[in-house]
Amino acid sequence: MNILIKSATIIDASSEHHNQTVDVLIEDGTITAIKTSIANTNNYKEIVLENLHLSQGWTDTSVCFGEPGFEDRETIQNGLKTAALSGFTTIALQSNTNPVADTSADISFLVNKSQDNAVNLLPIGALTKLSESIDLAELYDMQNAGAIAFYDYKKPIKNPNLLKIALQYASNFDGLVYSFPLEEKIAGKGIVNEEETSTRLGLKGSPNLAEALQVARDLFILEYTGGKLHIPTISTKESVRLIREAKQKQLKVTCSVAIHNLLLEDCLLEDFDTRFKVNPPLRIKEDIDALIDGLKDGTVDFVTSDHNPQTIEDKKVEFDHATYGTIGLESAFGALNSILNTQETITLLTKGRSLFNLENQSIKVGNAANLSLFNPNIEYTFTKKNIISTSKNSAFLGQHLKGKSYGVYANKKLIIND
Numbered sequence: 001m002n003i004l005i006k007s008a009t010i011i012d013a014s015s016e017h018h019n020q021t022v023d024v025l026i027e028d029g030t031i032t033a034i035k036t037s038i039a040n041t042n043n044y045k046e047i048v049l050e051n052l053h054l055s056q057g058w059t060d061t062s063v064c065f066g067e068p069g070f071e072d073r074e075t076i077q078n079g080l081k082t083a084a085l086s087g088f089t090t091i092a093l094q095s096n097t098n099p100v101a102d103t104s105a106d107i108s109f110l111v112n113k114s115q116d117n118a119v120n121l122l123p124i125g126a127l128t129k130l131s132e133s134i135d136l137a138e139l140y141d142m143q144n145a146g147a148i149a150f151y152d153y154k155k156p157i158k159n160p161n162l163l164k165i166a167l168q169y170a171s172n173f174d175g176l177v178y179s180f181p182l183e184e185k186i187a188g189k190g191i192v193n194e195e196e197t198s199t200r201l202g203l204k205g206s207p208n209l210a211e212a213l214q215v216a217r218d219l220f221i222l223e224y225t226g227g228k229l230h231i232p233t234i235s236t237k238e239s240v241r242l243i244r245e246a247k248q249k250q251l252k253v254t255c256s257v258a259i260h261n262l263l264l265e266d267c268l269l270e271d272f273d274t275r276f277k278v279n280p281p282l283r284i285k286e287d288i289d290a291l292i293d294g295l296k297d298g299t300v301d302f303v304t305s306d307h308n309p310q311t312i313e314d315k316k317v318e319f320d321h322a323t324y325g326t327i328g329l330e331s332a333f334g335a336l337n338s339i340l341n342t343q344e345t346i347t348l349l350t351k352g353r354s355l356f357n358l359e360n361q362s363i364k365v366g367n368a369a370n371l372s373l374f375n376p377n378i379e380y381t382f383t384k385k386n387i388i389s390t391s392k393n394s395a396f397l398g399q400h401l402k403g404k405s406y407g408v409y410a411n412k413k414l415i416i417n418d
Contacts, residue, residue: 057089069098
């Protein structure tokens with residue numbers, strides 16, 4: 001598709017046009033001109049949007065849909081449409097399906113199912129067979145089929161020797177291992193943050209120790225084995241401190257934080273609203289402040305929507321019995337841009353590709369167009385009308401956000417909100 005984008009402010013520190021308002025001409029997927037004004041001599045489709053900004057395409061390092069097996073939560077096609085309209089050109093898809101993606105055939109299915117889309121789907125294969133944390137899955141074969149990492153979604157690796165073997169084995173082909181930070185024996189039956197709120201509400205709490213102890217264990221193992229370890233969705237000040245110390249030792253460790261854990265506190269549980277039942281749980285302000293400090297000093301590498309659709313039947317039940325999870329793609333930009341400045345927000349949203357050793361392409365003439373289109377200044381209350389997902393279960397409903405995505409141009413396709 002050939003398009004002419006009019007009067008767009010470019011946010012891309014690697015581009016000579018950073019912070020400039022320009023016209024951008026895209027022909028056959030390639031940026032062919034960037035100028036103050038470009039005449040539409042070929043009568044291409046023009047994109048004219050209020051306060052339009054452009055950046056390199058955004059990446060989300062942790063997204064769930066449902067297909068295969070849980071299509072009532074979300075299908076791949078509608079999930080990719082949701083990602084595109086939320087501003088994301090690349091998503092890493094978790095093996096939170098039935099069956100889980102633990103073979104090369106499963107990975108090939110996901111790759112083939114996502115072909116011919118604006119959004120690049122990067123499948124994450126299960127680390128262990130059936131995600132049961134007993135035997136390693138076909139890691140090398142899955143990587144050859146297109147898997148970009150290995151993770152038993154939200155399931156901690158109980159056996160430390162299994163993590164040791166996984167890191168040693170994956171290092172032979174530069175594989176990336178995820179390890180969920182939770183020591184289940186410490187967490188026990190805890191379903192929310194162990195603090196004043198959990199005590200007052202009579203809900204079983206999971207202490208910060210349950211996360212920190214697992215992080216410390218995993219970092220000791222990484223120091224012994226070498227290899228590459230990613231610790232997804234940390235949520236506590238102790239985890240930030242431990243990972244900061246590990247990086248000072250030059251260990252190859254990265255970590256991420258879910259955007260809802262950067263904004264929402266556990267006091268929101270007062271009404272037993274299951275939209276706020278997430279894993280890891282919402283924490284207190286002290287933890288949130290530490291996470292934000294970690295983002296700013298580089299200890300926390302990535303943010304993620306941790307988009308995890310759930311059906312109404314799984315959420316409209318007693319709090320103890322409700323499933324964990326919230327959708328987050330549609331609210332990701334507006335939420336993050338509410339607590340950070342726009343440059344910081346865009347830097348975090350565009351750096352996710354580096355986790356998988358994928359290069360970003362600067363916005364300059366001659367490069368392929370992989371762009372997110374957005375308005376960073378519009379303020380609004382997030383409601384169900386802002387949701388594109390099949391699931392409407394969002395922790396951000398009713399929250400005041402700043403910034404909206406218009407959509408994306410990527411893979412020679414334009415996907416924008418009507």
